[in-house]
Amino acid sequence: MSTVTATTGLTRTVEVTGLTKSYGARRAVDALDLAVGPGVVGLLGPNGAGKTTLLRMLATVLAPDAGTVSLLGGDPAVPSQRLDIRRRLGYLPQSPALYPSFTPMELVDYVAVLKEHTDRDWRRREAARVLEAVGLADRMHQKIKSLSGGMRQRVALAAALLGSPELLVLDEPATGLDPEQRLELRALLSASARRGTVLLSTHNTTEVAALCQHVVVMRTGRVLFQGTPAQLRDVAAGRVWEEADQDARAQRSWMTAEGSWRHLGDPPAGVTVASPTLDDGYLLLAAGDPGRR
Amino acid sequence: MNTPALRQATLPTTRAIAWSPLLVVGGVLLAVATALRLLDSPPGSVLVLGAATMAAVLVFSLRDPAAALLAAVPISRFQRRALRLALVATVALPLWLLVADVLPGDGVALGPLLALAASGVAVATWLPVDRDTSVAAAVPLLWASAAELFGGSAGPANDVLTWWQTDPWWVTAAAVTLVLLGRNR
Numbered sequence: 001m002s003t004v005t006a007t008t009g010l011t012r013t014v015e016v017t018g019l020t021k022s023y024g025a026r027r028a029v030d031a032l033d034l035a036v037g038p039g040v041v042g043l044l045g046p047n048g049a050g051k052t053t054l055l056r057m058l059a060t061v062l063a064p065d066a067g068t069v070s071l072l073g074g075d076p077a078v079p080s081q082r083l084d085i086r087r088r089l090g091y092l093p094q095s096p097a098l099y100p101s102f103t104p105m106e107l108v109d110y111v112a113v114l115k116e117h118t119d120r121d122w123r124r125r126e127a128a129r130v131l132e133a134v135g136l137a138d139r140m141h142q143k144i145k146s147l148s149g150g151m152r153q154r155v156a157l158a159a160a161l162l163g164s165p166e167l168l169v170l171d172e173p174a175t176g177l178d179p180e181q182r183l184e185l186r187a188l189l190s191a192s193a194r195r196g197t198v199l200l201s202t203h204n205t206t207e208v209a210a211l212c213q214h215v216v217v218m219r220t221g222r223v224l225f226q227g228t229p230a231q232l233r234d235v236a237a238g239r240v241w242e243e244a245d246q247d248a249r250a251q252r253s254w255m256t257a258e259g260s261w262r263h264l265g266d267p268p269a270g271v272t273v274a275s276p277t278l279d280d281g282y283l284l285l286a287a288g289d290p291g292r293r
Numbered sequence: 294m295n296t297p298a299l300r301q302a303t304l305p306t307t308r309a310i311a312w313s314p315l316l317v318v319g320g321v322l323l324a325v326a327t328a329l330r331l332l333d334s335p336p337g338s339v340l341v342l343g344a345a346t347m348a349a350v351l352v353f354s355l356r357d358p359a360a361a362l363l364a365a366v367p368i369s370r371f372q373r374r375a376l377r378l379a380l381v382a383t384v385a386l387p388l389w390l391l392v393a394d395v396l397p398g399d400g401v402a403l404g405p406l407l408a409l410a411a412s413g414v415a416v417a418t419w420l421p422v423d424r425d426t427s428v429a430a431a432v433p434l435l436w437a438s439a440a441e442l443f444g445g446s447a448g449p450a451n452d453v454l455t456w457w458q459t460d461p462w463w464v465t466a467a468a469v470t471l472v473l474l475g476r477n478r
Binding site: 098 | 295297298301302305306308309358359361362363364365366367368369373477
């Protein structure tokens with residue numbers, strides 16, 4: 001059984017035990033245990049690792065086949081408790097479709113209605129606040145069909161941020177964002193994490209290093225690693241070296257921008273070991289190497 | 294159920310619905326009905342396929358492009374779909390009655406249309422979310438087509454194929470029960 005404990009505070013906002021979900025014969029999430037407190041927790045893993053399935057279950061969207069889930073102290077399997085959780089939850093699915101004929105303001109306002117905010121004045125103010133927070137203050141009255149992919153992603157993010165939720169579940173929130181927008185996203189999510197828990201999936205280790213207090217690496221529905229970004233980097237300590245040529249003994253190799261080859265694995269005698277990065281640690285794990293934990 | 298929120302959701306939901314399939318199908322049915330009346334020709338299979346197509350459009354109106362974004366809001370999928378269906382039905386049912394009025398013959402009862410539509414909605418309720426509406430919208434068409442193609446023979450299979458015509462209110466009641474049973478899915 002995979003076990004993850006990523007607590008950044010005394011209160012655990014997310015606790016799951018033995019969480020399992022299968023699609024036909026394929027097990028997308030396999031007997032996963034997870035305990036998360038306030039802060040930003042990053043989920044890393046290759047495509048098909050089970051990140052999206054896990055996040056959908058933690059967003060109360062998908063029911064698990066087995067296992068228990070506790071979110072903000074409630075059980076999403078119980079309809080009344082699920083309702084209460086959803087009132088305190090923000091969810092951004094992966095590349096969500098929107099209504100092209102709506103403006104961002106109209107869409108976020110609609111989502112606010114469906115989040116049971118019936119005070120129109122409050123709703124308008126809140127919609128303007130979250131749209132401003134995602135950098136769409138000057139676009140909030142344009143039709144969504146006229147916005148770029150990155151802007152649409154930010155509209156959806158704004159909808160997730162409505163009402164400053166205690167638990168934010170974000171599936172690849174940085175998709176389609178340019179570097180500047182990514183910086184803004186980091187600031188936004190750091191601020192959100194001060195009020196609660198932010199769970200996000202990403203393929204970007206730089207994002208994790210800059211934003212997350214904890215990181216979980218998944219592969220084939222299981223947890224390969226949990227810990228801090230520094231601990232993930234240290235998985236590759238002493239297992240990275242650079243040479244002018246390829247090395248068949250390496251588990252993974254790639255050419256760097258400087259033209260030299262960077263190798264991961266057990267370094268042969270005589271080579272100079274290089275400083276590991278978060279990417280190195282992740283790539284070693286993703287290659288099936290248990291690392292040195 | 295949060296009634297004030299649902300009431301406030303009515304207008305944006307109306308805007309979020311894709312109305313063109315209903316308007317196109319309604320327009321075509323009205324044109325065919327008018328042509329049949331002018332030619333004084335019996336409606337025949339047109340009536341059955343018309344009801345099935347209208348029912349399919351009703352079921353397809355459950356499709357929400359932003360469903361993934363709205364998946365975790367407190368107003369449930371069941372409530373959002375009920376609102377969509379109610380809005381589409383306020384246009385579709387009068388349109389169907391108008392078609393029925395224009396068609397030559399004894400006219401068309403509402404029951405079979407509701408039976409087919411309710412069956413599709415029941416299927417949509419219980420199918421996995423990702424492909425529910427497109428598959429469910431095919432149910433009225435398949436059922437009505439099967440009744441037309443194979444419903445002439447005697448026996449229990451024939452009874453099943455024509456239930457939506459012979460016992461539409463029972464079929465509707467059964468389908469609505471299934472929908473209600475799946476309201477927390």
